[in-house]
Amino acid sequence: MAKIEIDGKQVEIENGRTVIEAAHLAGIYIPHFCYHKKLSIAANCRMCLVQVEKAPKPLPACATPVTDGMKVFTASEQAVKAQKGVMEFLLINHPLDCPVCDKGGECELQDLAVGYGSSASRYQEEKRMVVPKEVGPLISTKEMSRCINCTRCVRFGQEIGGIMELGQAFRGEHAEIMSFVSNSVDSELSGNMIDLCPVGALTSKPFRFTARAWELSHRRSVSPHDSLGSNLTVQVKNNRVMRVLPAENEEINECWLSDKDRFSYEGLNSGERLTKPMIKQNGAWQEVEWQAALEYAAKGLRQIADGAGAEHIGALATPHSTLEELYLLQKLVRSVGSDNVDFRLRQSDFSADGKQAGAPWLGMPIAEINTRDRILLVGSFLRKDHPLLAHRARDAVKKGAQASIVHSADDDLLMNVANKAIVAPDAMANVLAQILKALAAEKQAVVEASVQSAEVGSAAAAIAKSLASGERVAVLLGNFAQQHPQAAQLQVLGQQIAALCGGKFGFLGEAANSVGGHLAKALPRANGMNAAAMLAAPRKAYILLNVEAELDTHNPQQALVAMKAADLVVALSAYKHQATDYADVLLPIAPFSETSGTFVNTEGRVQSFKGAIKPLGEARPGWKVLRVLGNLLNETGFEYDTSEAVRDEALSGVDVAAQLNNAVQGVALETAGAGSGSLQRVSDVPIYSADAIVRRAASLQNTRDAEAPCALMHGAELSRLGVHAGEQVKVSQGEGSAILVAAADDRLPQGVVRVAAGHAATAGLGAMFGAVTVEPITGGRA
Amino acid sequence: MEKITNFFKTFLLFELVKGMALTGRYFFARKITVQFPEEKTPQGFRFRGLHAQRRYASGEERCIGCKLCEAVCPALAINIETEEREDGTRRTTRYDIDLMKCIFCGFCEESCPVDAIVETRILEYHGEKRGDLYYTKPMLLAVGDKYEEQIAKDRAADAKYR
Ligand code: SF4
Numbered sequence A: 001m002a003k004i005e006i007d008g009k010q011v012e013i014e015n016g017r018t019v020i021e022a023a024h025l026a027g028i029y030i031p032h033f034c035y036h037k038k039l040s041i042a043a044n045c046r047m048c049l050v051q052v053e054k055a056p057k058p059l060p061a062c063a064t065p066v067t068d069g070m071k072v073f074t075a076s077e078q079a080v081k082a083q084k085g086v087m088e089f090l091l092i093n094h095p096l097d098c099p100v101c102d103k104g105g106e107c108e109l110q111d112l113a114v115g116y117g118s119s120a121s122r123y124q125e126e127k128r129m130v131v132p133k134e135v136g137p138l139i140s141t142k143e144m145s146r147c148i149n150c151t152r153c154v155r156f157g158q159e160i161g162g163i164m165e166l167g168q169a170f171r172g173e174h175a176e177i178m179s180f181v182s183n184s185v186d187s188e189l190s191g192n193m194i195d196l197c198p199v200g201a202l203t204s205k206p207f208r209f210t211a212r213a214w215e216l217s218h219r220r221s222v223s224p225h226d227s228l229g230s231n232l233t234v235q236v237k238n239n240r241v242m243r244v245l246p247a248e249n250e251e252i253n254e255c256w257l258s259d260k261d262r263f264s265y266e267g268l269n270s271g272e273r274l275t276k277p278m279i280k281q282n283g284a285w286q287e288v289e290w291q292a293a294l295e296y297a298a299k300g301l302r303q304i305a306d307g308a309g310a311e312h313i314g315a316l317a318t319p320h321s322t323l324e325e326l327y328l329l330q331k332l333v334r335s336v337g338s339d340n341v342d343f344r345l346r347q348s349d350f351s352a353d354g355k356q357a358g359a360p361w362l363g364m365p366i367a368e369i370n371t372r373d374r375i376l377l378v379g380s381f382l383r384k385d386h387p388l389l390a391h392r393a394r395d396a397v398k399k400g401a402q403a404s405i406v407h408s409a410d411d412d413l414l415m416n417v418a419n420k421a422i423v424a425p426d427a428m429a430n431v432l433a434q435i436l437k438a439l440a441a442e443k444q445a446v447v448e449a450s451v452q453s454a455e456v457g458s459a460a461a462a463i464a465k466s467l468a469s470g471e472r473v474a475v476l477l478g479n480f481a482q483q484h485p486q487a488a489q490l491q492v493l494g495q496q497i498a499a500l501c502g503g504k505f506g507f508l509g510e511a512a513n514s515v516g517g518h519l520a521k522a523l524p525r526a527n528g529m530n531a532a533a534m535l536a537a538p539r540k541a542y543i544l545l546n547v548e549a550e551l552d553t554h555n556p557q558q559a560l561v562a563m564k565a566a567d568l569v570v571a572l573s574a575y576k577h578q579a580t581d582y583a584d585v586l587l588p589i590a591p592f593s594e595t596s597g598t599f600v601n602t603e604g605r606v607q608s609f610k611g612a613i614k615p616l617g618e619a620r621p622g623w624k625v626l627r628v629l630g631n632l633l634n635e636t637g638f639e640y641d642t643s644e645a646v647r648d649e650a651l652s653g654v655d656v657a658a659q660l661n662n663a664v665q666g667v668a669l670e671t672a673g674a675g676s677g678s679l680q681r682v683s684d685v686p687i688y689s690a691d692a693i694v695r696r697a698a699s700l701q702n703t704r705d706a707e708a709p710c711a712l713m714h715g716a717e718l719s720r721l722g723v724h725a726g727e728q729v730k731v732s733q734g735e736g737s738a739i740l741v742a743a744a745d746d747r748l749p750q751g752v753v754r755v756a757a758g759h760a761a762t763a764g765l766g767a768m769f770g771a772v773t774v775e776p777i778t779g780g781r782a
Numbered sequence B: 001m002e003k004i005t006n007f008f009k010t011f012l013l014f015e016l017v018k019g020m021a022l023t024g025r026y027f028f029a030r031k032i033t034v035q036f037p038e039e040k041t042p043q044g045f046r047f048r049g050l051h052a053q054r055r056y057a058s059g060e061e062r063c064i065g066c067k068l069c070e071a072v073c074p075a076l077a078i079n080i081e082t083e084e085r086e087d088g089t090r091r092t093t094r095y096d097i098d099l100m101k102c103i104f105c106g107f108c109e110e111s112c113p114v115d116a117i118v119e120t121r122i123l124e125y126h127g128e129k130r131g132d133l134y135y136t137k138p139m140l141l142a143v144g145d146k147y148e149e150q151i152a153k154d155r156a157a158d159a160k161y162r
C-alpha cells in the first residue's frame, strides 16, 4: 500500500497501480485519451500530464506508478500549462468541424478541448489528411483524418478481441490506423472499437448520421441472443431503436458487447415485421382484428383438445423467448391437458430427461472463467456462439491457463489451445472416455468398465495430463455438445472428468433463456413429448412461440413435414416468415425491445427488463397474447396485469440458485467409438443465423460470418470424392438436398462434412448430425 | 398648503386642461402612422422574419444536418431527420419548422455553423388552413432560392459586427 496525496486529498492504493487510478479512486478526474481501464498502458497521447512534487517535468498520470509519499497536483500552473499545450498539439491535425462529425456531442476530444484547451488555435498550416479505407460493413473509417493515434483500437484487437485487425502503419506525421493490406475487420467483437475510439475516426456504419447523441433516450435492456445476458443500453428516438450500446456490468459483459448484440437492432426495424394478426382462410391470408384471430386460435385448439385429445397439441418455443412467455406457454398447454411443450429445439438427445438434478447451467459465475487454470471445451464453436465468454477464456489463457478442446471442427479460437482432439462427432464420447480413463490412471481412481475399454490415444492422454495438473479446472460443454446425438453421454463423461480433477462442470447455455426455460418448466414432465418427439410424430396442432420451424429446429425437414401435416398451427412471431406456408394463425408479438420480460442467463442470473419502445403496429407483448389466449380458452389462472406478476408466479417458491444443477444420474455409458463409414454431418449454427432477430439484421448479414454456407471438407475427403474446392456439390440428407459450394478445410477430421444449420440454404437438409452424402455436380464450377 | 392647491385645481378643471393640451399638441403634430400595406416601416438587416434554407453558389444545399438548431430551438419548432447520402455526407431527409410554434428568437440562425438556416426580412406570409404554416424542407429551400440575393446582402452587412 502506498499513501499518496493528490490535490491535497489523501489516497491509499496498492503499490504498482498508477497515479490515474489513484486519482479516480479519490474522485479526481484527470483528462486522458489513450488510457482505458481494460487495456494496456500506451501513454502516447500525453493528455494526462500532471505535476508531481520533485519531478522536474510533468509526468503522464496513466503511466506513472504510485510511490509512497508522492504529491500530485492535477490543476497546478505547470499541469494546466502542460494540458493546454498537449491539447493544442492534438488539435493541430484534427479537423475542427464537429458539426459534420458523427461523434459530435459524445466526443471525448470535444469535451476535453472545451474543458482543457484554449479557445483559438495558432496553427495556420495545412492539416494531415488520411485517405479512408474500407474495412467491412460494420465500421466506417471514412473519417480517419480525425484519428489522434491513441491506439486504443489497436490494443483492443490485440488484447481483447484476440486478433489485431487494425494496426498503426507508418511513422510520425504519416502514422495511420489501417487494416492489414486492405483486409476487412471481421472480429465478432469489432463494434467495441467504435465505443473505444475517443474521436469520430471509427464510427458505426449502420448508425452513421441517423441521429445525434443528445436526442436519444437511453433505456436499459438485456440481450436476447447468446446466453451471457449482456446488459444493453438501447437508445431510442421517436419510438424507434436507433442503436444499442453496452451497459457496463463487470460480472457479465464488462464494458464490451459482441457485434451480434450491438448491431442486431437493425432486425427490430426490419420490413419483415409482422404488424397485424392474420388468419388463413381458404388458403389466402387475411389481416384481422386481434379478437378475431385469438378467438379463431382458441376455437381451433379447443376443438382439437376436445376431439382428438389434448395430447395432440404441441407447443414449441425458442430459448430466446422471455421467462414470462415460456411460463405462460407451458401453463396454457398444461391447462388444456397436454404436456407437450419444449424450448430445446436444437437438442436431439433427450435421454437425460428426468434424470437431471436441475437446470443445466454454466456451473460457476461467468467472471470465474477468467480465473480457471485448465479449461476443457467440449463441442463448442466458442468464438461464434459465445463471443464474450471466448474473451474471458482468452484472458484466462493469457494468465497462464491451459485450454484443451474436444470437438469436430478446429476453428481458430484466437488463443493458445494447448491440446486438441478433433474427431468426428460419433467419436467424441469415446475421446472423453479416453480422457477420463487416462485421468483416472493419473489420479488413481476407478472408472466404469465401459470407460476402461476405451483405448487412450495421444491427444486424450495429453489433455488428461494437462487437466490432472490443474488446480482450478473447468469442463465446459458448448452448443455443439448439447445438440449432439449423444449429448447425455457427453454430459456424464464431462461431469466425471470434472469431478476427478475437483473442477467445475458446466454448460455454455445455447441462448438467452436456456436456463430460464427450465425454471419456467417449459419442457415436458412425466408423459409429455419433447421437441424432437413432437416433430417426429406429428401433432394435430402446434403453438409456435418465436419459432421458425425451418431454421430453429434440429431437423428442419422433419419439422416442416410435421407443420404442413398439422390441422392448426398458431404462430406467435415478431416476423412474417416461412410460417405463411404452414401456419393458420399468425399473431404478431413484440421482440425484446418492445416488451417487458426476464432472461435468466447461463450463470443463473435473473435479469428483468422493461420495454424500450412501444410495440410496432398491432404487435403485442407475447405474455399478453398468451394471457388472453388463456382467458379465451376459459382457463382459470390467467388474470395477470403485469409481466412482473407472471414472473413472480413463475419464480415463486423457486430458489434459482438451488435449481441450478448439472448433475445427471442413471445414464448408462456407451462409449464405443462408432464408425459408420459414411460421411457425417457436422453443423454449426452460424453466429448471425442463430435467431430471428439477427437473421434480419442487414449489416450483420453482410459480414464474412454471414456468408452463404459451404460444404466444408478435409482436402483428402474432397479428392476422394473427386471434387475441387470451389465446385458445386449436392449434399443430400434424408429426403432433402442442398446445392452448396465445396470448400477445403484441412482442420476438419476426415469423414465429415461441415454444413451450417439455421440457414435458408441448408434448411432442406435433415438433422444437424448424422449421415450425409455428397456428390459432385458434373461441370458445376461456381 | 397642498390642500389649498388641490381645492383650486378641482373646480378650475386643471387636469382636463392639461389633458386637452396634450391632445391638441398631437393634433397639430406631423403624423407617423404607417399606411400598411401601401407604406412600410424600414427594416434592419438583422430582421427576423420567415425562415429560409440557403444553398451554396454551386446549388448544393448548405445544411449538413448537424441538428444544432433543433437542439437550441426553445419552442421545439424544428424537426430534423438525417441520413448518409451516397457521397458519404450527412444530409437531411426531413427539415421541418412549425412556424406556429416558432417564437422568432433567431437562435437557429445563430447556432448554424454553415449559415444554412436563416431568418429573412419577410413578415407578410400567411396560411389559409391548418398546416399551411408547417414549413418543410422544399418550402424553405424555395424561400432561400427566391431571396438569396437579399439574404446574402444582409449577412454581408452584419458580418463586420460579428
Ligand atoms: S482510430 Fe480512434 S481509437 Fe484508433 S487510434 Fe485513432 S483515435 Fe484512437
Ligand code: FES
Binding pocket: A031, A032, A033, A034, A035, A042, A043, A044, A045, A046, A047, A048, A049, A060, A061, A062, A063
Ligand atoms: S492517457 Fe496518459 S498518455 Fe494518454
